[in-house]
Amino acid sequence: MAEEKKTTKAKKAPAKKKAAAKTVRITQTGSPIGRQAYQRATLIGLGLNKMHKTSELEDTAAVRGMIEKVKHLVKVEDAA
Numbered sequence: 001m002a003e004e005k006k007t008t009k010a011k012k013a014p015a016k017k018k019a020a021a022k023t024v025r026i027t028q029t030g031s032p033i034g035r036q037a038y039q040r041a042t043l044i045g046l047g048l049n050k051m052h053k054t055s056e057l058e059d060t061a062a063v064r065g066m067i068e069k070v071k072h073l074v075k076v077e078d079a080a
Contacts, residue, residue, distance in 0.1 A: 022059040023079040027052065030073035042069050 028048040032040040046066055047055035056079055057063050067076055 023056050024059045024063065024067075025054060025056050025077040025079040026067065027054045027075045027077075028073060029075050032073065035073070039070050039073065042066050043073065046070075046074070048074070 026046055026048065028043060028051055031051060032043055043049065046057065046063070047053075059078075067074060
């Protein structure tokens, strides 16, 4: 006789709805041409790669740190 394998699935708790997180809108105003490689990589990490492109990201400490590295190349607005 073949033994039956019992699979136990753990029941997941219902997903909690997160409160609307604050966001920040970033627009690229400067060109990465002639800039250091880490500044180009930071712009890409922020979702920017062309002039006047806008990206809306969650306002976290990590994103604020990235903005600080390229503050001379971007314009920051709080998206309320």
